[in-house]
Amino acid sequence: MLEGLREKVLDANLELVRQGLVLYTFGNASGIDRASGLVVIKPSGVPYEAMKVLDLVITDLDGRVVEGSLRPSSDLATHLEIYKAFPAVGGVAHTHSRAATAWAQAAKEIPCFGTTHADYFHGPVPVTPGLAPEEVHGDYERETGRVIVRRFADLDPMGVPAALVSGHAPFCWGKTPAQAAYVSTVLEAVARMAIETLAISPDARGLPQYILDKHYFRKHGPGATYGQTLEPR
Numbered sequence: 725m726l727e728g729l730r731e732k733v734l735d736a737n738l739e740l741v742r743q744g745l746v747l748y749t750f751g752n753a754s755g756i757d758r759a760s761g762l763v764v765i766k767p768s769g770v771p772y773e774a775m776k777v778l779d780l781v782i783t784d785l786d787g788r789v790v791e792g793s794l795r796p797s798s799d800l801a802t803h804l805e806i807y808k809a810f811p812a813v814g815g816v817a818h819t820h821s822r823a824a825t826a827w828a829q830a831a832k833e834i835p836c837f838g839t840t841h842a843d844y845f846h847g848p849v850p851v852t853p854g855l856a857p858e859e860v861h862g863d864y865e866r867e868t869g870r871v872i873v874r875r876f877a878d879l880d881p882m883g884v885p886a887a888l889v890s891g892h893a894p895f896c897w898g899k900t901p902a903q904a905a906y907v908s909t910v911l912e913a914v915a916r917m918a919i920e921t922l923a924i925s926p927d928a929r930g931l932p933q934y935i936l937d938k939h940y941f942r943k944h945g946p947g948a949t950y951g952q953t954l955e956p957r
């Protein structure tokens with residue numbers, strides 16, 4: 725079932741490893757088939773180097789396993805909340821990549837200091853509020869997804885395709901699993917540049933809005949003129 729999507733999700737998971745964004749089995753990527761509403765996700769705790777296409781788990785949007793003998797990633801419920809709230813999303817990736825996680829642990833949004841950031845994120849990368857004790861003791865992974873969705877109440881999730889979960893790490897998304905992995909990679913680079921910018925100049929200012937807009941819309945939207953196509957499909 726969903727062989728093509730399985731291949732894409734496996735490759736997105738392996739891309740996180742290739743880009744040095746995950747340690748051991750931390751991190752997970754998934755993809756959704758919108759026609760059937762089924763989600764393909766990494767299994768829980770399987771080493772990446774041993775992971776096969778058939779190890780991936782297929783669930784419905786309520787988290788019920790439809791196909792697969794392994795347990796799905798423990799972060800499945802977070803991915804599902806993102807898919808349910810953001811209909812344009814086709815892939816989600818979660819890592820504990822070092823620089824982006826440092827911002828999440830500091831509970832600070834990543835300001836847009838330069839055009840590298842503006843090319844991919846139309847504004848700061850937001851950080852969520854912390855979770856309350858009852859949210860952590862309850863359905864923790866689902867509440868993690870819900871706090872991301874609440875944080876995007878006034879934001880366009882496709883304009884800023886990432887969130888930092890306070891005290892935890894980033895979740896990134898895109899139209900495809902490959903794009904979600906790509907955004908994770910770009911986010912890590914941008915997070916590191918922002919730390920280095922502040923190390924050089926602690927009072928660095930964000931990029932003016934007109935330059936941010938210029939760079940973002942050069943790559944995205946109907947007037948895009950940059951390159952041939954948008955990133956991996």
Ligand SMILES: [Zn+2]
Nearest residue numbers: 818820892893
């Ligand atoms: Zn995590």
